[in-house]
Amino acid sequence: KNQVEQSPQSLIILEGKNCTLQCNYTVSPFSNLRWYKQDTGRGPVSLTIMTFSENTKSNGRYTATLDADTKQSSLHITASQLSDSASYICVVSWNYGGSQGNLIFGKGTKLSVKP
Amino acid sequence: EPEVTQTPSHQVTQMGQEVILRCVPISNHLYFYWYRQILGQKVEFLVSFYNNEISEKSEIFDDQFSVERPDGSNFTLKIRSTKLEDSAMYFCASSLESRAEAFFGQGTRLTVV
Numbered sequence: 001k002n003q004v005e006q007s008p009q010s011l012i013i014l015e016g017k018n019c020t021l022q023c024n025y026t027v028s029p030f031s032n033l034r035w036y037k038q039d040t041g042r043g044p045v046s047l048t049i050m051t052f053s054e055n056t057k058s059n060g061r062y063t064a065t066l067d068a069d070t071k072q073s074s075l076h077i078t079a080s081q082l083s084d085s086a087s088y089i090c091v092v093s094w095n096y097g098g099s100q101g102n103l104i105f106g107k108g109t110k111l112s113v114k115p
Numbered sequence: 116e117p118e119v120t121q122t123p124s125h126q127v128t129q130m131g132q133e134v135i136l137r138c139v140p141i142s143n144h145l146y147f148y149w150y151r152q153i154l155g156q157k158v159e160f161l162v163s164f165y166n167n168e169i170s171e172k173s174e175i176f177d178d179q180f181s182v183e184r185p186d187g188s189n190f191t192l193k194i195r196s197t198k199l200e201d202s203a204m205y206f207c208a209s210s211l212e213s214r215a216e217a218f219f220g221q222g223t224r225l226t227v228v
Binding site: 031032034036041042043044045046049051089093095103104105106107108 | 119148150156157158159160204206208213214215216217218219220221222224
């Protein structure tokens with residue numbers, strides 16, 4: 001069964017600190033992996049998107065890694081800010097039958113950045 | 116910056132009533148999606164739409180649901196006879212290609228009473 005598992009479920013860090021969020025997936029065939037940031041009550045906003053051949057991708061203070069062999073990804077946030085408080089969702093896209101793929105969402109990691 | 120817009124932001128309806136949720140995708144995008152998120156749970160895929168027809172749908176998307184692109188700009192989700200369990204945040208998304216980044220709207224919070 002196609003699944004995306006994230007850890008930890010929630011995380012509290014102090015402003016200015018770094019943190020790393022984890023994502024494991026069992027999705028086949030794999031198309032790409034995305035990290036989204038979702039503020040409470042809002043739609044997800046894309047941070048990074050990586051295909052099979054990409055190992056790392058950065059977007060400002062966000063750096064995502066992908067190990068397609070072990071089917072693991074991480075999102076590293078550097079020098080956290082209060083505005084980083086949100087849910088971070090790992091999403092894996094897959095394709096079947098030659099038609100367009102759809103997205104499988106993880107449950108997200110709820111990050112709280114405290115002053 | 117172009118964005119996906121959804122209306123209304125919040126809809127309250129009585130059980131058994133029909134609701135239509137509206138979305139205006141980004142203008143040059145070709146692929147359109149509906150997702151839902153029950154409070155406290157993960158986002159779930161409902162349906163994808165391309166070239167004026169459904170390309171994929173999940174088990175959630177049963178006969179009570181339908182989608183339509185009535186004109187060149189709007190993309191709608193209709194729930195024919197709402198149930199209490201349909202209460203959720205419904206997100207519309209669009210992308211230029213099927214594997215490209217999907218842009219999400221702000222969501223419509225549907226409350227069925």
